[in-house]
Amino acid sequence: MNKGKVYIVGAGPGDLELLTLKAKRCVEEADCIVYDRLINKRILKFAKPDAKLIYLGKLNTEGGVIQDEINQTLVKEALKGKVVTRLKGGDPFVFGRGGEEIQEILKEGISFEVVPGITSSISVPAYSGIPVTHRGISRSFHVFTGHTMEDGGWHNFDAIAKLQGTLVFLMGVKNLDLISGDLIKNGKDPETPVGIIEKGSTSRQRVIKGTLSNIMDIAKKEDVKPPAIIIIGGVVNLREEFNWFEKKELFGKKIMVTRDEKQAEAMSSIIEKKGGEAAEVPLISIEDQMKDYDYSQIRDYGCLLFNSQNSVRSFFKYLPDMRMLGNIKIGVVGVKTEEELSKLKLVPDFMPKEYLGELLAEEAAQCTEKEDKILVVTSDISPIDCEKWSVKYNRDFKKIDAYKTIKVKRDRGEIIESLEGVDIVTFLSSSTVEAFAESLDGDLGELKGIKFASIGPVTSETMKRLGLSVDIEAKEFTANGILKAIEEAM
Ligand code: SAH
Numbered sequence: 001m002n003k004g005k006v007y008i009v010g011a012g013p014g015d016l017e018l019l020t021l022k023a024k025r026c027v028e029e030a031d032c033i034v035y036d037r038l039i040n041k042r043i044l045k046f047a048k049p050d051a052k053l054i055y056l057g058k059l060n061t062e063g064g065v066i067q068d069e070i071n072q073t074l075v076k077e078a079l080k081g082k083v084v085t086r087l088k089g090g091d092p093f094v095f096g097r098g099g100e101e102i103q104e105i106l107k108e109g110i111s112f113e114v115v116p117g118i119t120s121s122i123s124v125p126a127y128s129g130i131p132v133t134h135r136g137i138s139r140s141f142h143v144f145t146g147h148t149m150e151d152g153g154w155h156n157f158d159a160i161a162k163l164q165g166t167l168v169f170l171m172g173v174k175n176l177d178l179i180s181g182d183l184i185k186n187g188k189d190p191e192t193p194v195g196i197i198e199k200g201s202t203s204r205q206r207v208i209k210g211t212l213s214n215i216m217d218i219a220k221k222e223d224v225k226p227p228a229i230i231i232i233g234g235v236v237n238l239r240e241e242f243n244w245f246e247k248k249e250l251f252g253k254k255i256m257v258t259r260d261e262k263q264a265e266a267m268s269s270i271i272e273k274k275g276g277e278a279a280e281v282p283l284i285s286i287e288d289q290m291k292d293y294d295y296s297q298i299r300d301y302g303c304l305l306f307n308s309q310n311s312v313r314s315f316f317k318y319l320p321d322m323r324m325l326g327n328i329k330i331g332v333v334g335v336k337t338e339e340e341l342s343k344l345k346l347v348p349d350f351m352p353k354e355y356l357g358e359l360l361a362e363e364a365a366q367c368t369e370k371e372d373k374i375l376v377v378t379s380d381i382s383p384i385d386c387e388k389w390s391v392k393y394n395r396d397f398k399k400i401d402a403y404k405t406i407k408v409k410r411d412r413g414e415i416i417e418s419l420e421g422v423d424i425v426t427f428l429s430s431s432t433v434e435a436f437a438e439s440l441d442g443d444l445g446e447l448k449g450i451k452f453a454s455i456g457p458v459t460s461e462t463m464k465r466l467g468l469s470v471d472i473e474a475k476e477f478t479a480n481g482i483l484k485a486i487e488e489a490m
Pocket of ligand 1 (some may be wrong): 198
C-alpha cells in the first residue's frame with residue numbers, strides 16, 4: 001500500500017520571496033496542502049491546479065483541539081497515497097509544533113521530510129533593521145515563547161535576566177507585562193531597549209520602541225496586536241540607522257490588481273518588490289482564439305501588426321513553424337508588445353513612437369505596396385476600424401481576433417470584502433473598469449478613501465464615464481508605468 005508522504009515545510013515570515021526553493025518545490029508537487037494563518041497566501045499559487053487546499057489556522061496560537069485536527073488531516077490525506085505538504089509560518093520547529101505532527105505521522109508509518117524555513121525570530125527583527133547580534137553589543141541571542149505553560153509554569157526569569165545577549169519573545173503580546181515585569185524584578189536594567197514588531201516583513205509591518213519600564217504603556221496606547229515579536233537588548237537602537245524595509249517605495253500600500261490572472265502575477269511581484277501588498281482580483285480573463293486558425297494564409301500578407309502583448313502571445317502560441325512568416329514585415333505598438341516579440345527573437349520592422357493604433361497603420365502603409373494585404377492581430381474588443389484604414393491608405397487591412405477579453409463579474413459582497421484595507425485600485429484596461437462597476441451593480445457609494453489609478457487616457461475616460469475618480473494616471477502605458485505614477489503620487 002502506498003502510504004503517501006508528508007513534507008513539513010517552513011514558509012518564512014510573510015514576504016513571499018523568503019520561501020526557499022525547496023519549499024516551493026514541495027508546494028508544486030503536493031496533491032494536498034495544509035496551511036495556516038501566518039503564511040503568505042500567494043505561495044498557494046505554486047500549487048497544481050487540482051491540489052486540495054486545506055486551511056487549518058489556529059486563531060490563537062496555543063492550538064489545542066485544532067492541532068489534533070491538523071495531525072489527523074495530515075495522516076488521513078497521506079494514507080490516501082497523496083503527497084501532503086504542511087505549510088507553516090516561519091520554521092516548523094521553532095514553536096511550530098512540527099515535531100508533534102511528525103510523531104503522529106510516524107505512528108502510521110508514513111514517510112516524511114522536514115524543510116526548514118526562515119524563522120520570524122531572526123527575520124522579522126532583520127526587516128525592522130535590528131540585527132540579533134552585533135559586534136560589541138550582543139554576542140548571543142535567545143528565543144523564548146511568551147506563553148505560560150498549561151499548568152501556569154513560566155520561564156526561569158532569574159536566569160534569563162542574567163543573559164547578556166539579545167532576548168527574543170514570540171507569542172508574547174498577551175504576556176508583555178509579565179515578561180517586562182519579571183525581567184526588571186530579576187535585575188535587568190529597566191532602561192534596556194525593547195522593540196515590538198507587528199506583522200514583520202509584510203507591507204503592514206509596524207515597529208514600536210521603548211524600554212523595559214515603559215514598553216507596556218506604549219504597547220497599550222499603540223494597541224499592539226499579534227503576530228508580533230518582542231526583542232530586547234541594545235541591538236534595538238541600531239534600527240535608527242539600519243531601518244531599510246519601511247523606506248521602500250510602496251511600503252504600507254495595499255494595491256488591488258484587476259488584470260487577468262496570468263498577467264496579475266508579474267504586477268503583484270513588482271508591488272511586493274517595492275514593499276507594497278498586492279490584492280489580486282482579476283476582473284477580466286484572456287482567452288486565446290487561434291487554435292483552429294489556418295496559418296498557411298499568412299503567405300498572402302505583406303505585413304503583420306500587433307497591438308498588445310496578448311496579441312503576440314496568442315498569435316505565436318499556435319503558429320506551427322516560425323518560417324511560415326518568411327519575410328513578412330512586422331509592426332508593433334507599445335514597448336511591452338515589442339518585449340513580447342523579442343522573447344521570440346523577432347525584431348519589429350517598425351514601432352510608432354506613440355501608443356496609437358492609427359500610427360501603426362500609417363507606418364504599415366509606408367512599407368507595403370498599393371492593395372497589399374495587412375493582417376492586424378488584435379482582440380474582439382479592439383476599436384481598430386480596418387475598413388477605414390483600407391480606404392485611407394489604399395491597402396487591404398484585415399483584422400483577426402487572436403484573443404477574447406472576457407469580463408469577470410464578481411459578487412458585490414466579494415468586491416467589497418477584497419477592498420478591505422486597499423489604498424489604490426489599478427485599472428489597466430477599460431474592460432476591467434466596466435467589470436468593476438458592474439460587479440458593484442453601479443453603486444460606488446462605499447468606496448470612500450480609496451484611490452483609483454489608470455493606465456492611460458482611454459481607461460481614464462471609461463472610469464470617468466462610470467463615475468470613478470481618476471486620482472492617478474500613468475505616463476507610460478504599462479503596469480510598471482502605473483506603479484511609477486502611484487509612487488510619485490504618494
Ligand atoms: N514557526 C514560527 C513561529 C510560530 S509561533 C517561526 O519560526 O517564525 C507564532 C509567533 O511567531 C507569533 O505569535 C509571532 O510572535 C511570531 N511571528 C510569526 N510571523 C511573524 C511576523 N510576520 N511578524 C511578527 N511576528 C511573527
